[in-house]
Ligand code: IPD
Ligand code: CA
């Protein structure tokens with residue numbers, strides 16, 4: 171199943187790579203831009219779904235652009251292009267994210283960065299890999315020495331004040347905060363130890379499903395702002411190596427409003 175997901179991600183990547191050659195003309199025509207990217211998103215998603223359903227016709231799908239289809243104990247969760255704004259601007263930080271959930275448990279995860287040919291994979295209980303080499307979360311234990319990834323609110327500003335308070339604290343308590351612009355890739359970077367931790371508010375299932383499995387299989391922890399499991403539904407997520415995860419929860423705690431506790 172993992173190799174089918176990799177095959178699907180590579181097919182999507184070739185569509186995205188071809189489309190990325192045109193970003194100059196896209197940036198000039200901003201509206202068509204969005205249309206065009208929608209076309210890229212859709213074409214990449216269609217290629218992924220076709221590849222998966224060719225191999226597993228009875229599996230169910232949850233995909234960002236086309237929604238839900240089928241009913242099965244196996245469900246594929248797909249973000250065909252995570253980091254659309256980056257893609258639009260030719261900023262090379264975006265990826266394809268594909269996860270398989272079996273009976274409610276994350277089973278397989280693929281995050282593929284077509285700009286660097288970085289292929290992150292994980293199967294439950296079998297570790298996490300980058301281009302077939304085992305990866306592990308970082309060993310840093312002092313928050314003051316960590317590099318932390320995040321995502322700013324940019325569509326829904328409901329929690330902007332709480333978020334800015336978190337950010338204010340984090341820039342002072344860590345060695346650096348980065349907002350790369352692709353949550354799936356941010357989580358893959360936590361798994362690979364390129365980031366020591368990550369937090370964001372209100373993500374979607376397809377942004378995080380594959381990345382969460384990568385982090386866990388690389389020895390890291392993932393939780394909501396209480397450290398619990400509801401992050402897959404709320405999209406309020408904290409991840410990191412075990413030591414950093416605990417310190418992130420502690421540092422963010424004073425800014426968690428009641429609405430962010432679900
Ligand atoms: C977005 C990216 C971004 C995150 C947003 C997501 P998209 O996904 O993951 O980093 O901050 O919340 O929606 O829209 O580019 O697939
Ligand atoms: Ca996304």
Ligand code: CA
Pocket residue numbers: 234249250251252253254
């Ligand atoms: Ca997307």
